[in-house]
Amino acid sequence: MENRYRKNMKMLSEAEIEKLKGCKVCVVGCGGLGGYVIELLGRLGVGQITAVDGDVFDETNLNRQLLSDVNVIGKSKAETAKNRMQQVNPLIQVVPLILRLTPENGRELLEGHDVIVDAVDNIDTRLQLQDLAEHLGIPLVHGAIAGWYGQVATIFPGDRLLDTLYAGKQAKGIEQDLGNPSFTPAMVASIEVSEVLKLLVGRGELLRKKVLYIDLFSQEYNVIEMGG
């Protein structure tokens, strides 16, 4: 085993570390959540990460988006993810897709992945992602943030959890008023990646049919059972 993965040992078996090298995870959105998700998946040694984002970095991203710095303002977020991971872990491959996910391109783009990570910044795209993941039979790890608050859930085909979570069909959440600081995306992304890892190695308890609702202002963490 490569030295770089030695500290993953004990919590993961050597066979699991080997298995991760053959896994494919699609991260949709390379902003606040996505930047951290890609970093954490890459350091774990997930063999292929598809990084999807049609945007470029601007100065308002610098307060929280791990992949952003003064040298990449105006550069593609997806491409920057690839460049960063070449420096961090050249043993894995990041495939950048500089485009916005739509119902039309989504199927082709997501097909063949083991897990899809929801790291997008609007509710519409999340609901589209849930439809596409369900259609393809791929589990979806959902994460969202707003100011001091965040939520995480793991959604299997048929669970339709986001239908309940966004029953009001709002276009945006309270992040519109609150913005997002540096620490909430890091926290929610970390929990999303722990869910991805459990899905990939097939052990551990998932936030399935449950939502973890995080309130960092009051330090309250609620796991809410949903339906079923």
Added chain:
Amino acid sequence: MKIKVRLFATLRDGRGKEVEVERGESFSTLDILEELKIRREEVALFLINGRDGSFETQLSEGDVVSLFPPVGGG
């Protein structure tokens, strides 16, 4: 009839973490929103006694309603 309402995140602003709503014989979560001056679109997830419910469900004495605002950023 009294219903306990637990509020989360920004819904606590100016209202606190928990409030009690008292009304006549029969009321639903929609009536609670009206009472607390919360617009329907300000609530994404709401629970009746810890399970996801419907806005129209008629509530019973002792029920606990939890209201969460939408979180959608990335």
